Amino acid sequence: MAALLEIWPAVALTLKLASVTTLALLVLSTPLAWWLARSRVRWKEGVAAIVAMPLVLPPTALGFYLLLALGPDGPGGAVAGLWGGRSLAFTFEGLVIGSVIYSLPFVVQPIRNAFQAIDNGMLEAAASLGASPWDAFWSVAVPLARTGFLTGAVLGFAHTIGEFGVILMIGGDLPGETRVASIALYDFVETLQWGKAHLLAGGMVVFAFLVVLTVLLMDKRGRVRQ
Secondary structure, three states: OHHHHHHHHHHHHHHHHHHHHHHHHHHHHHHHHHHHHHOOOOOHHHHHHHHHHHHOOOHHHHHHHHHHHHOOOOHHHHHHHHHOOOOOOOOHHHHHHHHHHHHHHHHHHHHHHHHHOOOHHHHHHHHHOOOOHHHHHHHHHHHHOHHHHHHHHHHHHHHHHOOOHHHHHHHOOOOOOOOOHHHHHHHHHHOOOHHHHHHHHHHHHHHHHHHHHHHHHHHHHHHHHO
8 A cells, every 4th residue: 555655646647647748639639630631732741750750769869859948048948937937847847748749640640540531522522511611620520530539549648658768858757746657667666666666567567458459449440430
């Protein structure tokens, strides 16, 4: 019980971070994925490549540049100054920004794929019935792409749960502020607290299995409907 009480603050902070990040990712990814799926401009794949860079960029490298951007001498310092702060680095808000950037491709790509799979005839039929592009998007495109939204949400949430390198670079290890589950696990291993490390790592393994199983089942269900 004592071990659970010590682990819980990091788990609670991780769940809070993942929830806020996933919500922000869905808001940002929806218009971006729609544009990538439907735009015909030649340079859109350049934008797609920038969005996908966190998939191959070492987390510490991304974290380093985010640290500079969020620090006192970067844009983050100017933003933090609006409410009297010096920096967005080593704050929960900074973790959200870093997590959104790092997990963006995991949400954008499933939604983009879902939008690309929509038959143009469905949208044209809605337009012929008098629906505006905005109405057709929300009443036709979004419902048809729900599997992509669900997959993106699950992957974005799970990827945020497992972040380490970016979080360590921009958040450090501040209890109650930036010490998420992955950082707490590192601390337990470093201080040879094997029981707590096993408890936390085991929970993350179970969570990862459930996430993968959920994504596979949603993908299978989406194919059956098609």
